[in-house]
Amino acid sequence: MDTLPIMKPNYVFILVCCILSVSQATVAAPAASNGFRVRGVNLGGWLVTEGWIKPSLFDAIPNSDLLDGTNVQFISVTVGKYLSAESGGGTILVANKPKASTSEIFRLWRINETTFNLRVHNNQFVGLNTTNGDTGVNLVAREMTPGISETFVILRNSDYPNLVRIKASNGFFLQVKTEELVTADSKGNEGWSDDDPSVFIMSSFRQFEGEFQITNGYGPLMAPKVMREHWETFIVEEDFKWISNNGLNAVRIPVGWWIASDPNPPKPFVGGSLKALDNAFLWAKKYGLKVIIDLHAAPRSQNGFFNGGCRDGSLGWGIDSLDQTVGVIDFLTARYAENPSLYAIQLMNEPVLWDSLEIVMEYYKAGYKAVRKHSSTAYVVMSTRMGIANVTELLPFAAEYEGSVIDVHLYDYGYTTVQDSLDFINTYYKDTLNAVTTSNGPLSFVGEWVAVWGVENATKEEYQRFVKAQLEAFEVATFGWAYWTLKNVKNHWSLEWMIKNGYINFTESNSISSHLSI
Structure with a gap:
């Protein structure tokens, strides 16, 4: 089957359909001797911000369309x-490209609502x-670390905000003298005419709306207030009671690496998420729920997505991030090891194909040891790499570690008909889970799934059929599953x-057939 692109708002999953040999696969025993399996829900968008989950969080940020990581392009009104950064960086700026490609994209690093660094394709900064x-007065893109000379103010026309001037640190505006000569020596003027070489048409796209963007966007005075109000209101004790009363037995809680430095995390992150996580454990214990802590955002970002704590789409996690990442796992396990609700630690969410498998396994080995240093009973969840065709690549490795779990995320919104979607679930979903579920290997877990697909105007009954098919496929998963997301x-x-709204009912019976009213 061809590669199927699957879109989750603001970033792309590549779910590769591959030929799996499952004829010898044997379903392992349940995760616990009493048959316990996770029937959980993710608390996404709570302790790791994802703007698409709750867009109103960003409403009060000035110039909220120019957050960290936003891609911008500038067209000279005169030529x-x-x-463009010639050659993608390393040399001068020009204005000679009639069409935009990678060299004409600048990624914003926001200093305040009007002041920015401009990062180019080769990761250098304009200065x-x-x-x-x-x-x-001449512009180049050479520095790998921005300083004063790499700082620019973007001034927008109050009536037409896509018309801008760009002021350099020398106090002058950029202007296009010729297609090959861009300088910072214009004093500007009162008008915005199309014969003014200091005026540009700015367009923006690929906006990031994660934890870095919201905290840096609001700044050090407003961000603590906004984030603490969000943590205290988005998920509350009553939600845990509701989850427990509706047939679920666990929550998967995404956290960011900065939580280990609470209450004084590195800027721009703000303290307070650790207190919220402490509350979650209190509520979980009160209402009989298990907790899976999921390191959703690793230092320097393991996937380049905004939900990975990334500033501008760069993927920086690697060998030099291992010790810090292991330290986060050590901190979290030590803090909650004695809490009866701690069920599992997920070492890292969704590393991508470009993360070296050897480095990922090296980290998983060290992370596992960090968990075991404090807990002999907590399960250790290891995510498969996103985009990998061979979903079984971690099986031999994980099989060496008692209490290990393999997490595969299963999303389907590439098919536009009900039957095609159901067929996909009944083939790829089941084949994938059979492939990673063996009698002598790690337990299998669907850490994220959702009732979202590509079928337009689907009826309630069709949605119910879709959910039922997924749940039937997930019966193979020996560790269980968690819906993305609660709110x-x-x-x-x-x-x-x-x-x-009656699309799902988990309370009637433990049998799949009774989960849905159809």
């Missing part, structure tokens, strides 16, 4: 061509050239909405 006797402004992404 009608794109501002004034002050070397070798240069007058400091969401998009109805079908919200398990709370799905249950309250």
Whole structure:
């Protein structure tokens, strides 16, 4: 089967359908001798911000369309061509490209609502050239770390905010003198005419709305208030009671690496998420729920997504991040090891294909040891790499570690008909889970799934059939499953909405056939 692109808002999953040999697969025993399996829900968008889950969180940020990581392009109004980092970086800026590609994209690093660094394709920053006797008015993209010379103010026209001027650190505006000569030596003027070489048309796209963006966007004065109010209101004790009363037995809680430095995490992150996690454990114990702590955002980002704590889409996690990442796991396990609700620690969420398998396994080995240093009973969840065709690549490795779990995320919104979607679930979903579920290997877990698909205007009954098919497929998963997510402004992404509106019912019976009213 061809590769199927699957879209989760603001970033892309690649779910590769591959030929799996499952004829010898034997379903392992349940995760516990009493037959316990996770029937859980993710508390997404709570302790790791995802703007698409609750967009209103970003409403009060000034210039909220220019957050960290936003991709911008600039067209000179005088020459009608794109501002560009020649060769993608390492040399001068020009304005000679009639069409935009990678060299014409600038990623924003936000300093405040009007002041930014501009990062180019090769990860260098645009700045004034002050070397070798240069007058400091010519523009280059050379520095890997931004300084004062790499700082720019974007001034927008109040009536037409896509018209901008860009002021350099020398106090002058950028202007396009010729297609090959861009300088910072214009004083600007009062008008915004199309013959002014200091005026650009700015367009923005690929906006990031994660924890870095919201905290840096609000800044050090407002961010603590906004985030603490969110943590105290988005998920509350009553939610845990409701989860328990509706046939679920666990919560998977995404956290970011900065939680280990609470109450004084590195800027721009703010303290308070650890207190919220402490509350979650209190509530879980009170209402009989198990907790899976999921390191959703690793230091320097393991996947380049905003939900990985990334600033601008760069993937920086690697060998030099291992010790810090293991330290986070050590901190979290030590803190909650004695709490009876701690069920599992997920070492890292969704590493991508470009993360070296050897480095991922090296980290998983060290992370497992960190968990076992404090707990002999907590399960250790290891995510498969996103985009990998061979979903079994971790099986021999994970089989060496007692109490290990393999997490595969299963999403389907690539098919546009009901039957195609059901067929996909009955083939790929089941084949995938059979492949990673063996009698002598790690337990298998669907850490994320959702009742969202590509069928437009589907009826309630069709949604119910879709959910039922998924749950039947997930019966193979020996560790269990967790819906993504509890609350969401998009109805079908919200398990709370799905249950309250009769799409799913987990309370009638433990049997799959009784989960749904159809």
